[in-house]
Amino acid sequence: GAGVSQSPSNKVTEKGKDVELRCDPISGHTALYWYRQSLGQGLEFLIYFQGNSAPDKSGLPSDRFSAERTGGSVSTLTIQRTQQEDSAVYLCASSRAGQGARSTIYFGEGSWLTVV
């Protein structure tokens, strides 16, 4: 597609349930990122995938959070046993590889997660 696509756009879940958020990056972009945007913490880096390299998971807040990227394209962010503090907008982004910060990161519109 033309842009980064995320689904669902909105998700309300009960505390303790697992959720999966999906990201479809821009075609040809080998770098993929997940960020979280919340009222208390602002925009935080979660995880970064680049090609076949091991992902940089340094931003994941707890072991309840995990992400995978299949076939170098679509990524799924999974949150297990959701807590109310997980309520946030989860933003996915992608960029071309091999250019460092010279490449532009394009963001999706986000998945709004509410844990009740």
Place this chain on the structure above:
Amino acid sequence: AQSVTQLGSHVSVSEGALVLLRCNYSSSVPPYLFWYVQYPNQGLQLLLKYTTGATLVKGINGFEAEFKKSETSFHLTKPSAHMSDAAEYFCAVSELQGAQKLVFGQGTRLTINP
């Protein structure tokens, strides 16, 4: 570690007035600097970025920013505000090399008064 400070969580200007959104950064290496805009219920859109070269960077929608190394600043300006500029603006910094992990400021909400 890198960090970004945006002075003023809310800025309000009149239509046609100068827009100035302040951003200061901390980085142990020469940084790459970015301004993103977020309109209501939308994702982040890149306004402009500084990597190397000219320190005055022009972006979309008439915005520009100047990298001042001596002041560790990257303030965003627009000579004449338009109602459509109302949004939240984020300054971000990333490492010169390696993964392009962005460290964001807390954001500044810009309101335009008619």
